[in-house]
Amino acid sequence: MASYCTWRFCSLFNIASLLDKMCISGTCTQDPGGSTSRPVTAKLPALFISSLAVLIATYLIQRKRRQLSLPPGPRGVPIFGNLFQIASKYPWRQQQEWTQKYGPIFRMQLGAQTVIVLGTHQAARDLLDKRWKIYSDRPEFIVCAKHLSGGYRTLLMRGEIWNTHHRLQATALSPRMSQKYKPVQDLESKHLIHALLRWWVDIFPMLDLLPKYFAGWKRISAKFHKYESELHLTNLREARERKGWNWAKLYKNSPFSQGMPDLEVGYDPVGTLYEAGSDTTTTALEVFILAMIKFPHVARRAQEELDRVVGKSRLPTWQDKESLPYIEKVIKETLRWRPVAVNAFYHAVTEDDEYLGYRIPKGSWVVANVWGIHLDPELYPNPHDFNPDRYDDETLGHVAFGFGRRVCTGQHIAKNSLYINISRMLWAFDIGPKLRSDGTEVLIDDMAFTNGFLSQPLPYECSIVPRDQERVKVIEREWAETDKDLLSILAEEKFT
DSSP, X not given: OHHHHHHHHHHHXXXXXXXXXXXXXXXXXEOTTSOXXXXXXXXXXXXXXXXXXXXXXXXXXXXXXXXXXXXXOOOOBTTTBTGGGSOSSOHHHHHHHHHHHHOSEEEEEETTEEEEEEOSHHHHIIIIITTHHHHOBOOOOIIIIIIITTTOOGGGOOHHHHHHHHHHHHHHHSHHHHHTTHHHHHHHHHHHHHHHTTOSEEEEOOOOOOOOOOSOHHHHHHHHHHHHHHHHHHHHXXXXXXXXXXXXXXXXXXXXXXXXXXXXXXXXXXXXXHHHHHHHHHHHHHHHHHHHHHOHHHHHHHHHHHHHHTOSSSOOOGGGGGGOHHHHHHHHHHHHHSOSBSSOOOEEOSSOEEETTEEEXXXXXXXXXXXXXXXXXXXXXXXXXXXXXXXXXXXXOOOTTOSGGGSOTTHHHHHHHHHHHHHHHHHHEEEEEOBOTTSOBOOOOTTOBOOSSBOOBOOEEEEEEESOHHHHHHHHHHHHHSOOOHHHHTOGGGGO
């Protein structure tokens, strides 16, 4: 059928091309140079037939797509579809199982809404990356987008307002701007390892209590939005009055924010960028510590590299990054092994599409199962092993930061933060399991994570001990001598 449509399409254009060469009305004459001149009206039938050819070809393609079947998926029930089959705990693991059963692309029906799940890296890349022009929209989430955030959260925005906020975020999160935050990240990492000297054994992390929404969601949403709006507005106004450079001042002068109400700027990008960055980076560090407990040989090898390149007398710095390739591979594996965002957030397709012989209807929600992709044994052999050496294959990566135009704009800051914190923690400390009084290890479950869009390790106990006293002295000296004055670090002239 596809070849027939292509043949019909080409045949019609050949006819149009042939007619375009004919004199349909008027008299053809030759100018002295031998070229043919003719009235403009002679081209009109050819233009008509060319337009008709495009319409017919479009119709044939659309008819072919309508004849295709939807991707396979679990059988649902009338009206509700698969709504009551979705696992209440770890649904991303269930999606991984369904990928193994139904293939790289499968369908769920949540009431009247069609959801397309992409379970392999190839499928996610083919659609969300390569066909980003029609896969970069978001579903219309009534509660989250409209009532909880008042339409001001970039993650949920659509259309031109999203384009504007995306460009606005880029002014603060570009690779060039990300380099200017390194002094702050340097200070924070020194604060972390200095604090850990006095906190050798503890529970990582403290589990946040998340609000639960039941009946009356409109009332609760309105109250939550009011509270959040007041918080973001207060923070924005205080930041604009504070000395030194900050995002609030940057966005006030950006051409992309002109005409925006303060609430919109305070909500997003300023407020939600902070929320997103603090949660995801912290969780990634918790995953890193968990991995070092379970795979101590990785920590030892990383420490060997650090000792060879950095030595004992100073902390790792930004200038050491290119000389620490194994540390870079540890960071990549941290982001892959237990992904923080277990599913890429829902995309929405804006046109009918076809993939692998299946029809993807316009308006479908499309989601990549990041958990399943990162634990795909065909892409990552022995996927539950924490193995940085797998990135000796330089073509291998991960999808922790999402896809297409919706890729995480803060990824450059996140990568820098993970580098400076992970390198210094490994340089300074031995990380291991907590030992009982009888010398036995307290076992931890590396699959015990919270539910939710961002999945954190459940609280676990560990041992974080300085490697030697010389390193303790270095940490104490560095913390005593470092510039802790944020006004000095964030002086406006350094960011202009």
